[in-house]
Amino acid sequence: MSALALAAGVAVAALTLYAVFGGADFGGGVWDLLASGPRRARQRDAITNAIGPVWEANHVWLIFAWVALFTCFPPAYADVCTYLNAPLTLALLGIVLRGAAFVFRNYTSDNAMLARTWSVVFGAASLIAPFFLGDTIGALATGRYAWTSPFALAVGLFNVTLCAQVAAVFLIAEARDSALRDDFRRSAISATAAVWIVGLVPVLLAREAEPRLFAALLGPTARTAIVLAVLLGLAVMLMVALRNARGARIAVAAEVVAVLAGWFGAQAPELVPGRWTLASAAAPPATLAAFLVAVAGGAVVLVPSLIYLFAVFKIRARG
Amino acid sequence: MDQVLAARAQMGTSLAFHIVFAALGVGLPLLVFVAEGLWLRTKRRAYYDLARTWAKGMAILFAVGAISGTVLAFELGLLWPVFMRYAGGIIGLPFSLEGFAFFVEAIFIGIYLYGWDRLSPRAHWLSALPIIVSGAISAAFVTLANAWMNMPAGFRLDHGKVVDVDPVAAMFSAPWLVEDLHATLAAYVMTGFGAAAVCAFALLRGQAQDRVEQVRAGLTIAMVVATVAIPLQWIVGDVIARFDAQQEPAKFAALEAVWTTQRHAPITIGGIVGDGQTRYGIEIPSALSLLVAFDPNAEVRGLDRVARDDRPPVALVHYSFDTMVGSASLLLLIALAWSIVVLRKRALGRRLVAGIALSGPLALIALEAGWFVTEFGRQPWIAHGLLRTSDAVTSAPGIAVQFYGFSALYVILAATCWWLLRRVGTAPRAAERQPFVPESLP
Numbered sequence: 001m002s003a004l005a006l007a008a009g010v011a012v013a014a015l016t017l018y019a020v021f022g023g024a025d026f027g028g029g030v031w032d033l034l035a036s037g038p039r040r041a042r043q044r045d046a047i048t049n050a051i052g053p054v055w056e057a058n059h060v061w062l063i064f065a066w067v068a069l070f071t072c073f074p075p076a077y078a079d080v081c082t083y084l085n086a087p088l089t090l091a092l093l094g095i096v097l098r099g100a101a102f103v104f105r106n107y108t109s110d111n112a113m114l115a116r117t118w119s120v121v122f123g124a125a126s127l128i129a130p131f132f133l134g135d136t137i138g139a140l141a142t143g144r145y146a147w148t149s150p151f152a153l154a155v156g157l158f159n160v161t162l163c164a165q166v167a168a169v170f171l172i173a174e175a176r177d178s179a180l181r182d183d184f185r186r187s188a189i190s191a192t193a194a195v196w197i198v199g200l201v202p203v204l205l206a207r208e209a210e211p212r213l214f215a216a217l218l219g220p221t222a223r224t225a226i227v228l229a230v231l232l233g234l235a236v237m238l239m240v241a242l243r244n245a246r247g248a249r250i251a252v253a254a255e256v257v258a259v260l261a262g263w264f265g266a267q268a269p270e271l272v273p274g275r276w277t278l279a280s281a282a283a284p285p286a287t288l289a290a291f292l293v294a295v296a297g298g299a300v301v302l303v304p305s306l307i308y309l310f311a312v313f314k315i316r317a318r319g
Numbered sequence: 320m321d322q323v324l325a326a327r328a329q330m331g332t333s334l335a336f337h338i339v340f341a342a343l344g345v346g347l348p349l350l351v352f353v354a355e356g357l358w359l360r361t362k363r364r365a366y367y368d369l370a371r372t373w374a375k376g377m378a379i380l381f382a383v384g385a386i387s388g389t390v391l392a393f394e395l396g397l398l399w400p401v402f403m404r405y406a407g408g409i410i411g412l413p414f415s416l417e418g419f420a421f422f423v424e425a426i427f428i429g430i431y432l433y434g435w436d437r438l439s440p441r442a443h444w445l446s447a448l449p450i451i452v453s454g455a456i457s458a459a460f461v462t463l464a465n466a467w468m469n470m471p472a473g474f475r476l477d478h479g480k481v482v483d484v485d486p487v488a489a490m491f492s493a494p495w496l497v498e499d500l501h502a503t504l505a506a507y508v509m510t511g512f513g514a515a516a517v518c519a520f521a522l523l524r525g526q527a528q529d530r531v532e533q534v535r536a537g538l539t540i541a542m543v544v545a546t547v548a549i550p551l552q553w554i555v556g557d558v559i560a561r562f563d564a565q566q567e568p569a570k571f572a573a574l575e576a577v578w579t580t581q582r583h584a585p586i587t588i589g590g591i592v593g594d595g596q597t598r599y600g601i602e603i604p605s606a607l608s609l610l611v612a613f614d615p616n617a618e619v620r621g622l623d624r625v626a627r628d629d630r631p632p633v634a635l636v637h638y639s640f641d642t643m644v645g646s647a648s649l650l651l652l653i654a655l656a657w658s659i660v661v662l663r664k665r666a667l668g669r670r671l672v673a674g675i676a677l678s679g680p681l682a683l684i685a686l687e688a689g690w691f692v693t694e695f696g697r698q699p700w701i702a703h704g705l706l707r708t709s710d711a712v713t714s715a716p717g718i719a720v721q722f723y724g725f726s727a728l729y730v731i732l733a734a735t736c737w738w739l740l741r742r743v744g745t746a747p748r749a750a751e752r753q754p755f756v757p758e759s760l761p
Contacts (some may be wrong), residue, residue: 071411078404081396085715283408298419
């Protein structure tokens with residue numbers, strides 16, 4: 001495999017991991033905003049406990065994908081930053097507010113008004129960030145950087161729904177008692193249905209307004225990935241219904257991977273359709289080689305650390 | 320607002336905001352580690368309370384540091400896409416490595432902050448070590464990119480195109496070591512004096528009996544760190560002065576406000592920097608020549624050797640430099656006074672405690688002023704000799720609006736942080752941790 005393909009693979013992997021884990025954290029914020037019913041305080045507690053130890057680490061996947069993009073594909077990166085300046089800045093605003101509000105509200109828990117205010121900011125920011133990240137990706141896919149196009153906006157909305165789905169599924173296993181677990185199971189079922197409905201919108205809009213993109217979505221890789229994503233959504237529903245939290249987690253993570261594979265499949269080997277391919281935007285070979293060596297070396301430190309983190313908080317804790 | 324000015328204002332504000340959190344994020348884990356270690360060793364409650372209090376502060380500061388660092392990572396491209404098109408492939412390596420270091424830092428911050436009841440006391444204490452190491456390393460990697468901007472290396476220009484890229488050579492451009500040492504020490508200077516100042520302030524205001532021991536212990540630990548770091552910082556600063564005189568003459572001439580190339584050059588403190596001369600400053604005859612070459616007769620290159628269009632904003636750089644050195648001088652005096660009192664086993668007098676309380680703001684001023692020196696001193700270049708700042712800016716609209724918006728956001732974040740940290744410092748003591756029961760784990 002060429003260094004170029006490997007470097008692109010690293011960027012894609014980082015983005016995918018961010019979509020799953022970072023997405024779950026944003027989705028947690030969405031459910032925090034939507035928390036209702038007699039157990040809403042406990043729902044929020046479960047969300048806080050689930051996100052608390054891991055959100056900062058999960059967030060680094062985005063930084064990493066971002067750095068991989070500017071290191072390995074600098075001219076495409078420069079273009080994307082210029083033409084998609086607005087949605088990226090709005091996503092950044094959401095990311096900043098989400099992180100700050102999450103910490104601030106945790107340390108103001110004894111002051112109801114402040115805690116409430118920062119909670120609302122936390123929830124709203126958890127909508128803004130994934131919406132504009134999704135919008136950015138939609139705009140990229142149009143090849144026109146059309147971030148205000150209905151298609152791009154629909155992708156933004158779809159991304160928010162997807163985050164909410166992943167979070168609901170992940171939260172089932174975080175809940176301490178069965179009533180709370182059932183709350184999140186219901187959320188997971190409705191979110192999966194929402195993902196299907198909202199996911200249909202960009203496809204229909206692409207058929208109307210983005211003929212080239214629509215043709216690419218019907219290509220073999222993208223088509224397979226989309227069908228797979230729908231099937232995996234069914235698997236999520238099934239696992240949730242069967243109270244198999246672990247199976248549901250795996251299914252929903254695989255579904256996100258399939259969704260992203262649909263996007264990559266429709267677009268590869270183009271980075272920005274019609275403007276940049278992986279090859280035309282590639283950094284010099286020496287840079288790609290150094291980047292890959294750095295990734296290999298970094299992984300030696302990173303992987304055991306990550307496993308330790310999740311072992312302490314996500315496996316051991318549950319017992 | 321003009322596009323370049325708006326982008327520079329936006330980047331500069333983001334950096335000035337982030338650098339405080341970054342420095343404390345590097346330094347605080349060390350303080351927490353020492354405090355918890357002392358608790359494990361002595362089982363004294365005060366050390367436990369101290370570690371818990373500092374850890375809470377660390378949680379807030381690290382989170383804001385992580386997100387403000389994200390802003391900077393984004394703004395590299397959002398504000399300076401032309402620069403990144405040139406430089407991304409050359410200096411991406413330290414940023415990639417920094418990504419891993421930051422990753423490890425974020426992972427162990429999570430483990431440390433949320434692991435008090437999940438890990439054995441010893442494992443919990445040790446989980447601070449990777450934060451200390453990776454925090455310092457990640458700051459060092461980012462500083463490598465800044466060193467490259469000061470003296471770009473690891474490539475060749477062929478008719479305006481970047482060729483023969485060597486990312487490893489780019490990572491270790493000439494100033495890498497001195498800049499890294501200076502930036503890392505700055506983090507410990509800032510954290511040491513900053514934390515000591517908070518404790519000193521608490522003592523001045525008077526504390527409940529059960530808290531005095533904790534506050535005194537905090538002051539001692541923090542002052543030890545500061546007292547080790549500040550003289551080292553002076554030594555490194557002195558080395559950098561000679562390095563700059565040789566390698567970055569434009570920046571050096573600006574920071575010392577030397578207009579005319581001369582022998583027996585004086586050190587000029589303060590003064591009114593006009594166009595072509597600096598008046599009414601305090602001059603120490605021949606001192607600058609002595610400083611750069613240990614020879615009063617040595618020639619010091621002045622701004623007359625730098626083309627007018629290539630000169631940094633002299634007044635700004637000179638005043639920032641004097642502010643940095645002035646603050647650092649006071650810090651050195653405070654550290655010295657404290658050491659003498661402690662070594663003679665005397666009690667801390669109220670005036671010394673007041674001085675230590677003042678050292679926090681002074682360290683902050685020194686940190687910001689030092690950053691101003693290196694950033695304004697590099698102007699008008701974004702990458703010295705390679706690309707001008709004005710040529711690197713984005714063509715995207717709305718940058719001025721972003722600047723106002725983010726500035727307002729920073730004010731809110733800073734105010735909230737300040738308020739929260741004050742509450743953390745005065746919150747009632749938490750119960751000491753329960754004995755660790757390994758059987759509770761599967």
